[in-house]
Amino acid sequence: MTKEAMARKKVWRCNVCNDIHYGIKGPDVCPTCGARNAFALIDYPEAMKVILDQGERLDEEDKLLDVWERFAKDKPFKLNPDEEFVRQLARGELENERNHGLKYCPCRITTGDFVDDLDLICPCNFFIQPVYKETGECWCGLFVKR
C-alpha cells in the first residue's frame, strides 16, 4: 500500500457492537454483528481505549502455525509442508517482534522507514513478488502454490 493511501486511513467504530476497523472507510456490513451502515469515525485515542488491551497475543509458535494454516485455507497456496522449516520461520518472527516490534519476515531486512517496513510483516503480499511468480514460493518459502 502506498504512503498516500496509508495517510488516508482512519479508525471506524461499529455503533452496534464496538467493532473497530482501520481503513479508508468503514465496512458496509459489520463483520462481527452484521449491522449495516453502522460504522462511524472514531477518535484514535478513543479507539485504543475501546479495544482495551484484550486482543489475542500471537506470541507462540503453535499460534502462528494455526494462523497461517487458517490464512491459507481454500487459497491457491498452502503452508510449506516442512513443519520444522515453518517452525524456524515462526521462531524468527517472534524474535523479530521481541527485538524490532513487529513480526517481520526473518528473510528480509528492515529499511529503517517504518511505513515501508509494514510491507515486511508476515504474511506479506507475496503475490506481487517475482520469486512467487517464478518458483511458486513466497520469498521465505513459508507459503507454496498448491
Place this chain on the structure above:
Amino acid sequence: MANDRLIFFWGRECPHCAKLHPIVTEASSELETPITELEVWHSEENAKLMRSYGDVIKKACGGSLGVPALYNERTKKALCGMRVTKEDILKWARE
C-alpha cells in the same frame, strides 16, 4: 582492505541463510579474499551497511532487501536468495 570485501549478509533466524551458510564457507575457502559474514537482524551496524548497498541488493533480490545476500564491494555486484550456488559465488567473487 575494509572497502574491498566480499560480504555475506545473513539473518540468524533465516532458514535459507542457514542452508546457504556451508556453501558460502566452502566457496570462501577457495578464494584468496575470504568472505566476510555479517549478521543483520541482531546488529544495527551490519543492517546499516547492508542498507547502504540497498539499491544493488534490492535489484538482486527482486525488489526488496532480503537475506541471504552477497555483496562484492569491489565490483558493486550482488547475489541474493536461496538458489545461489557455489559456482555463482566463485564467479561473482572472481569477476
